[in-house]
Amino acid sequence: MKKPTILLVEDDELDIISVQRSLKKLKSDYELHTAYNGIEALRILRDPNVGLRPDVILLDINMPRMNGVEFLKVLREDENLKDLKVFVMTTSSEGQDRSEAEKLGISGYIIKPLNYTENTKRSDSMEAFVQFHLRKILLDENT
Template sequence: MTNVLKILLIEDDMIEVMKLKRAVSKLQINCKIIEANNGEEALSILEKKEDLPDIILLDLNMPKINGIEFLGILKKDSVLKYLPTIILTTSSNQKDLLECYKIGVAGYILKPLKYEEYVSKIETLIAYWSINELKKI
């Protein structure tokens, strides 16, 4: 029996949310996607510390709390800091990349323009995190 990978997707663009769901469906991947439209919403989901996700997919450019601010808050929490957080963004800005790795991101993935490339990246990402030993918090 394979465990279902629980993914918290923090993304304010509904087209990107639909794209991820479509890719997961196309790949026939058994995972649970929890959606948050921004960093504030994600923090309210995570603050309960019940049924936490296995990984977080985080966009950088969001209203209220941007991805880098969210990551900083997450990594200061004694429990939540262990959740692997992968940046999924269009930003190829080296300053963003460096800042995310300084704070403690688990990965930084650029969203490609071509859908088939996106599907391939999502397939690799989920395959990798599905075989990892993840800390159960």
């Protein structure tokens, strides 16, 4: 059975750590790759030497160089990448961001807690997302 593969496109180191911790609690075998912005993610996805075809992409919206919506637009225009599952995880509660992302065919949208001083709440929210949404995706892909 193929090991589930996740591409995390996130520029915030604390959020990366939070996703890693939450995934470890799944007690499931998976591969996690990280890109710090949309440009780096596209480079990884298009590099034939890397050969990455993730089961799911976890995407932040607010990133430097190429934000999540710009990344989604390019991804959906690429014949080889347009069908990839993308979950947006963002602090942006802007309706326009969500609307644009949904028009670009995302699988889900989670707003990360805005109160960053309480790391436990942030971790709990991330863990709940991973437990309920990501577990289902990863299990469905590999059954």
